[in-house]
Amino acid sequence: MAFNNARIDAVPTLCASCEGRKKGICSALDCEQLVELAKASRKSTAESGATLLGETEGIDRYANILSGVVKLTKTLPDGRQQIVGLQFALDFLGRPYCSESPLNAEAATEVVLCSFTREAFERMMQESPALERRLYRQALDELDEARDWMVTLGRKTATEKIASLLLLFARHAEPPEKTGRHFARFELPLSRADMADFLGLTIETVSRQLTRLRNEKIITIENNRLVIVSDLRRLKARAGNS
Structure with missing residues (x-):
């Protein structure tokens, strides 16, 4: 045409x-x-x-x-x-x-x-x-994120690593209607095995740290995949972020 x-x-x-x-x-x-x-x-x-x-x-x-x-x-x-x-x-x-x-x-x-x-x-x-x-700006954003993950993988504790990954998922999740700005709800996009692979942990450690965050009432997990974060500020603090 x-x-x-x-x-x-x-x-x-x-x-x-x-x-x-x-x-x-x-x-x-x-x-x-x-x-x-x-x-x-x-x-x-x-x-x-x-x-x-x-x-x-x-x-x-x-x-x-x-x-x-x-x-x-x-x-x-x-x-x-x-x-x-x-x-x-x-x-x-x-x-x-x-x-x-x-x-x-x-x-x-x-x-x-x-x-x-x-x-x-x-x-x-x-x-x-x-x-x-x-595209250049997006590449720089990805570079910044990669550098942040170098810190996460090299210096953070197991709990901080899991909290950091959940925070990453929460930030990319589409917020549901009628929720506050500090609320997040998302399906885990990775299996426990993939989370362990990504963070350099064992599957058992991933499961233990998820349980720990649940016991601290920072997250709720339903049906083994659905994660609910009632206050992202608490999750951010647990991730070791300022």
């Missing part, structure tokens, strides 16, 4: 109700750029446990995470894996200008993605300084 250089003011249907349009990387694009990117985009759902990217796998698409949690892992030569990061709704999945994925990406929960071809997105990055800046 030719637009004859006319200004495009209509947001594509694919993007109209998408949170990524308001808060994600696509917020850096104007309507005409959104129309162009939408031509190379598709929305899809991946079940928990599905591999989204394989380490050393060729990259042909990038994606916005619209909902759910993705865990990033590295594999050692003997097959052992380590969780090295987590991604949440509105994070960008993929490594621009890299022909192969440096990480494994696996859906920790059911994940909804809006993906687009590598060729179209990298072309748009070259044409849009605002998009490059938005």
